[in-house]
Amino acid sequence: MNQNIDESLTSKYWENIENGRLTRPVCNSCGKNFFSPQVLCPNCFSVDWSYSESIGIGKIYSHTTVYRPMGTGFPTPLILVDIELDEGWRMYSRLINCKPDQVVIGLDVEVIFEKFKERTLPFFQLRNEKI
Amino acid sequence: MRNKKVAIAGIGLTKQSKSLEENNLTICIKAVEQALIDAGMQLEEIDGISGRWPGPGGTKFDPGVVDWTGVFGKSFRWVGDTYPQGVPGILDAAAAVSFGLCNSAIVFGGQAGVLNTSKLADYTQPNNEFIQPWGFFTAAHFAMVAQVYFARFKPSREKLSQIAVDIRNAGSRNPEAVMYGKGPYGVSDIVDSPLICDPFHLLDLCLATEGASAILITSLERALDCPNDPIRILGGASEWHRQQYVDPVRYDEVGSIGKDAFSRAFATAALTPEDIDVYELYDINTWEVVRQFETLGLCAEGDGVDFLFENGISVDGKYPTNTDGGLLSFSHTGWGGPNLKIIEAVRQLRSTSTGDQIKDAETALVTGAGSGAQYFNAAILSKNR
CATH class of the missing domain: 2.20.28 (Rubrerythrin, domain 2)
Incomplete structure (x- = not known):
């Protein structure tokens, strides 16, 4: 099905x-x-x-970093995030351009479009580099 | 018409293993045959069936359960198609028997010959377009929920690990558990096992194994003529929050999922959580056990790790839990896995557990699913008194 x-x-x-x-x-x-x-x-x-x-800006509601090789072409560590968008909706995504120990609930994030497995996906990254 | 009292009259459990040289159909039929023998009943007497169609074969129409008429070569009066099995399966069957839709129903499920092809079981990675591109799998959804709890309540990682230690060591002692003979485990084994998806380490997470199980439900009146003591289903209830594994799962919405189901189940049973002698809880990970004790109201939200560490969940603890080794160590057979909680509860109440038998256990709580799945269910079983 x-x-x-x-x-x-x-x-x-x-x-x-x-x-x-x-x-x-x-x-x-x-x-x-x-x-x-x-x-x-x-x-x-x-x-x-x-x-x-959407303006593509929000906060990290929750996250988990996957360390186990998935065997399906996903890199590890893989940072999975649940984003609360500023317009009041939510989506799952992956956080890129940062290390797992930088990820904290509540951090500001923004959408960044990148190709993965030959298609464009809405990834997210931390909004300021002060951290 | 008066609704009938119902009972579990028979159970069947095949060998559980990391992989079996069988297929989904043959292993399920074996479990059904065992349940029939256990109940001293013939297939002819079974007129209700609930077995999520595992393939291969069949018509591939929904509901696939009707395909079982071809496999069994007989017709039925009631067909259930619960997703998944376990508690919703036996509650639906109990309702069908109670209301007279059928006389005796068999609830069964399992898997075989399917797990040796990939590192992750297929059913843990739904092929949904908003999930698949990111690399989500079941444990990761649960980790998203647990992460918020960990950030908010900062539970002791060592004390949390004691839950995995106690459940896994019960499995190590159980000759029928997949992980029999492994261990014994200590807290350091859990925290030193590889991180899979934080905060969960490998030994915090349940197995993906093969095997099947079956549960035969009939009227109490009929069950009294069966060889084994009838096990009554005193109460039960389910909660369905949202389609599982599609939309983001949030602690603030599902952290206490089960509160309503527990409340209804215990009200129907006229019992309280403190009356339970043995807890067969859905341990898809160690933290879910904590969450369920908090949701039961036996301790406050955020206090569960300390509470269980102080009171104990092993055979000599105050709240003996997952006496067969649970999903962590006994087995977890995909869609049929939730049935295993009921099998062990029935064995406890019959005093025939191959795991840690709780002396004179009279009441058992069984649960299914959990926060990360966005649904939950519970049933209370007891010896017929």
Whole structure:
């Protein structure tokens, strides 16, 4: 069984990523963000929502660094993060351009688009280098 | 119509191993046959079935459980398709028997011949488009939840490790456990084992193994005629927070998942957590055991590590937990893995555990899933008195 969400729901999301734009569903009826994309807005059940540009800035809600070689082409250490975006939505990503011991809950992060396995992905990096 | 009282009349458990030269179907059928023998019943009498279709073969339609009619060569009155098995499987079957949808139901699952192909079991890496690109796997989702707890409450890493030590050493003593004969383990073995995904070390995490298990549920009236003492299902409940392993899982939302399920299950059973003689908890990692004791209300949030260290979870502790070696050491067979908690609980209540038998155990708590999975379930079993 294909576990992916209906492609028509998410193809625009990935197309925007390829073009260097981080977007997320915003409901035109109630104004709420949601992610992952759903057919109906989970807040008001409206089908009238559209992908709206995110500023791509947020904070680390949580993180884990994976040290075990995954055997599937992922580098280790691999820093997985749950980002709370400033617009009030959330997504999983990977933190790059930093070391595992720099990662702390609550740090400011920003999106950075990079190629991985021949596709563009919305990675995140720490927002200032003062740390 | 009056709802019937229900009981577990039979259990089946195949050999559990890191890999078995069988396939998913043959191993499941073996477990079913054992449960039938254990209950002294014939397949003809079984008219309810709940066995998540493990493939290969079948029609590949959902629900795949109906495919079992072909394998067994018989029709059924009730088909369950719980995801996953374990507590939701037996609760659904109990409800079906109680309400008269069927007379006797078999709940079963397992895997074989599938784990030797990759380092990580496939089912730990859902092929979702928002998960797969980052390299997530089950333990990493749980680590995201635990990380927030660790940052907030700063539990003692050494005391937390004692939980892994106690559960793993129970498995080392259990001839039926996959890790039988390994160890004994000390705290340093846990903290010195490789970090897999912080804060979890290798020995904090459950196994991925092969084997199958089956549980036969029928009316109490019928079970009283079976060779073994009936084990009653006194209460149970589930919580489903959100689709597992897709959207980010957060401690602030699922840190106390299970509170409502425990509350309903204990209310139905007319018991309290302190009445439980043996705890068969879903130990997908050591910290989940702590979280469940906190959620049970036996200690405060953030105090669980100290609480369990002081009270003890081994056979001579105040809260004997995972007496077979648990998912850490006994076995974890994928979608059928949650059944193993029920198998060990039934054995404890029959005083036939091959692990650490708790003397005169009369009540057992079994749980399934956990915070990182965004769902949770619990059931209370007891000797028929």
